[in-house]
Amino acid sequence: MNDNFIIITEKLTKRFPMGKGEFTALKGIDLTLDVGEFTGLIGPSGSGKTTLLNIIGSLDTPSDGEAIVMGKSIGKLSAREAAKLRKEKLGFIFQSYNLLQVHTVFENVEFPLLLLDFTGNERRKMVMDALEWVGLIDKIKQKPPQLSGGECQRVAIARAMVKKPSLVLADEPTANLDAANSHNILQTMAKLNEDLRTTFLFATHDEKVIGYLKRKIYLKDGLVDKIETA
Amino acid sequence: MKLAIKLAYKNLIGAGLRTWLNVIVLSFSFVMIIAAKGILVGWDRQAKKDMNEWEIGGGQYWNVNYDPYDAFTLNDAHSAIPSQFSNEIERGDMVPVLITQGTIYPEGRMQSILIKGIDPEQILLKLPTSKLDTAVGAIPAIIGSNMARVNKLNKGDYVTIRWRDTNGTFDATEVFIADIFTTNVPTVDLAQVWVPLDSLQSMLLMPGEATILTFRDAVSQRSEEKNWKLMTYKTLVSDIEGMIKTKSVAQSIFYTILLILALLAIFDTQVLSIFRRQKEIGTYIALGYTRKEVVMLFTVEGAMHAVFAAVVGAIYGIPLLMWFARKGISLGQSSSDYGFAIANIMYPVYSGTLIIGTTLVVLLATTIVSYWPSRRIAKMNPTEALRGKLQ
Numbered sequence: 001m002n003d004n005f006i007i008i009t010e011k012l013t014k015r016f017p018m019g020k021g022e023f024t025a026l027k028g029i030d031l032t033l034d035v036g037e038f039t040g041l042i043g044p045s046g047s048g049k050t051t052l053l054n055i056i057g058s059l060d061t062p063s064d065g066e067a068i069v070m071g072k073s074i075g076k077l078s079a080r081e082a083a084k085l086r087k088e089k090l091g092f093i094f095q096s097y098n099l100l101q102v103h104t105v106f107e108n109v110e111f112p113l114l115l116l117d118f119t120g121n122e123r124r125k126m127v128m129d130a131l132e133w134v135g136l137i138d139k140i141k142q143k144p145p146q147l148s149g150g151e152c153q154r155v156a157i158a159r160a161m162v163k164k165p166s167l168v169l170a171d172e173p174t175a176n177l178d179a180a181n182s183h184n185i186l187q188t189m190a191k192l193n194e195d196l197r198t199t200f201l202f203a204t205h206d207e208k209v210i211g212y213l214k215r216k217i218y219l220k221d222g223l224v225d226k227i228e229t230a
Numbered sequence: 231m232k233l234a235i236k237l238a239y240k241n242l243i244g245a246g247l248r249t250w251l252n253v254i255v256l257s258f259s260f261v262m263i264i265a266a267k268g269i270l271v272g273w274d275r276q277a278k279k280d281m282n283e284w285e286i287g288g289g290q291y292w293n294v295n296y297d298p299y300d301a302f303t304l305n306d307a308h309s310a311i312p313s314q315f316s317n318e319i320e321r322g323d324m325v326p327v328l329i330t331q332g333t334i335y336p337e338g339r340m341q342s343i344l345i346k347g348i349d350p351e352q353i354l355l356k357l358p359t360s361k362l363d364t365a366v367g368a369i370p371a372i373i374g375s376n377m378a379r380v381n382k383l384n385k386g387d388y389v390t391i392r393w394r395d396t397n398g399t400f401d402a403t404e405v406f407i408a409d410i411f412t413t414n415v416p417t418v419d420l421a422q423v424w425v426p427l428d429s430l431q432s433m434l435l436m437p438g439e440a441t442i443l444t445f446r447d448a449v450s451q452r453s454e455e456k457n458w459k460l461m462t463y464k465t466l467v468s469d470i471e472g473m474i475k476t477k478s479v480a481q482s483i484f485y486t487i488l489l490i491l492a493l494l495a496i497f498d499t500q501v502l503s504i505f506r507r508q509k510e511i512g513t514y515i516a517l518g519y520t521r522k523e524v525v526m527l528f529t530v531e532g533a534m535h536a537v538f539a540a541v542v543g544a545i546y547g548i549p550l551l552m553w554f555a556r557k558g559i560s561l562g563q564s565s566s567d568y569g570f571a572i573a574n575i576m577y578p579v580y581s582g583t584l585i586i587g588t589t590l591v592v593l594l595a596t597t598i599v600s601y602w603p604s605r606r607i608a609k610m611n612p613t614e615a616l617r618g619k620l621q
Contacts, residue, residue, distance in 0.1 A: 060612075060613050080520055083519060086517065096618075102240055103240060114236075
């Protein structure tokens with residue numbers, strides 16, 4: 001097994017109970033992702049891309065097969081170990097931003113650092129760096145309801161990137177944004193990928209995002225349909 | 231935990247009006263519980279103090295036949311004062327009281343009374359017995375203000391009293407009302423006439439005898455004496471303690487209802503929060519919280535209502551309760567009819583134990599009702615929560 005792989009999935013299967021039967025969302029996915037990739041899971045609704053992203057993000061567990069993320073088998077992690085993995089190594093970007101509404105931009109970005117052992121000064125520097133990457137230094141005291149959709153998503157990117165995670169998982173990050181904001185966000189993420197060598201894995205069916213991806217993994221009905229490399 | 235407190239504080243402040251409505255309702259319960267309990271504590275202290283000063287001193291010896299609830303025992307409830315108490319009586323540390331049944335005839339009416347004989351020179355009890363030294367043609371007597379009111383007697387009046395001596399012979403005389411005293415202890419006031427001990431001993435043909443011996447010192451160990459039953463201070467105040475305990479139980483029901491209403495609002499807020507804030511819950515988990523940690527965060531958030539309520543309650547409660555403690559709460563004229571020691575104006579007492587105890591009870595109850603709905607988070611699927619799907 002190549003140590004450079006940040007993600008390995010082997011015959012990854014996920015079934016959900018549905019009525020009296022079951023629905024199989026993933027039907028034995030075999031995948032590998034190298035460190036520093038800028039890759040997307042592409043497919044229509046119901047193809048299994050969000051389910052795959054959730055398992056890789058240790059928010060869900062496989063029904064069968066294996067998902068190994070940074071050497072850790074997701075199915076074998078305890079709740080505490082999974083939380084530790086997310087806390088230390090993973091960053092998440094969501095379609096609807098999922099910012100903490102009563103907290104300021106600064107506090108939202110600072111939040112992941114509060115869960116780690118950083119001093120106040122370290123946190124401040126890291127938050128300011130992250131906000132500089134996304135160009136929101138002038139908004140630190142504002143709260144999410146005072147920001148535009150594009151600004152909210154940039155805050156979410158800053159929050160995902162502030163602890164410099166090894167892997168960022170982005171689920172439809174541009175779905176709620178207009179074209180200009182989408183390109184702006186994607187350029188920011190592409191630059192962070194270049195500068196920090198952070199691995200990005202997207203789940204998307206947005207053509208704008210697809211245009212930026214270096215590798216495209218097409219999913220169809222819970223299976224890998226094809227893989228394209230730019 | 232520090233982070234949970236910080237986040238909970240931020241979330242509560244951010245929730246705005248909803249938080250403050252809950253906090254105000256809870257703070258109202260807080261203040262009401264402390265106020266109501268303070269009245270009982272104040273009553274307990276005042277009643278014991280008054281009883282100590284006016285009636286029971288540090289304890290009493292009762293003649294073995296004496297039963298304050300059975301007037302028929304009075305005929306036999308007397309015996310010679312033991313000689314070993316002579317020094318104590320001489321020093322003013324013990325006061326003998328002789329009691330007999332009698333009848334008073336104010337304005338041609340008749341009423342059964344207790345005639346009590348007491349040394350005019352005693353200073354152990356607050357009764358103004360020095361007025362019994364008044365030299366007039368009749369036997370000087372003092373009565374309480376409620377006795378005076380009921381019988382329409384005034385200071386300086388002459389009134390006839392009748393009694394039976396030790397041989398069962400009826401006799402009667404006029405007494406002169408030398409003074410009328412005001413007390414919160416009805417058992418030294420209602421239907422009673424106090425006369426000099428020597429006079430009553432002569433009237434009853436019971437020289438050197440008494441029914442009750444009241445002593446000053448409640449601390450030293452005393453033993454039973456022949457014909458005399460030792461009634462400690464603790465025993466003598468047990469009735470009032472029992473009554474306050476009963477009142478306290480009744481009051482507890484009242485403030486439990488009050489507290490439940492306030493806690494219901496917090497419970498409701500918690501349930502609503504968990505439904506409305508599913509995405510936030512999912513986000514906490516995605517960022518590295520375990521579900522248990524999110525449960526703790528929501529529990530701390532709910533429990534923090536109690537902390538805020540304590541602060542808000544203190545802001546308006548401290549001046550209000552201090553005002554009550556200084557001005558007292560008037561129970562009106564009717565308080566004399568209760569039959570036990572109770573002042574017309576009650577002064578509540580708010581002890582540290584009462585305030586800390588109430589705070590802890592409210593905090594604990596709030597924590598429990600906050601934890602109860604929060605347990606649901608532990609069963610949430612984080613991926614569903616992130617999408618804000620109702621489960």
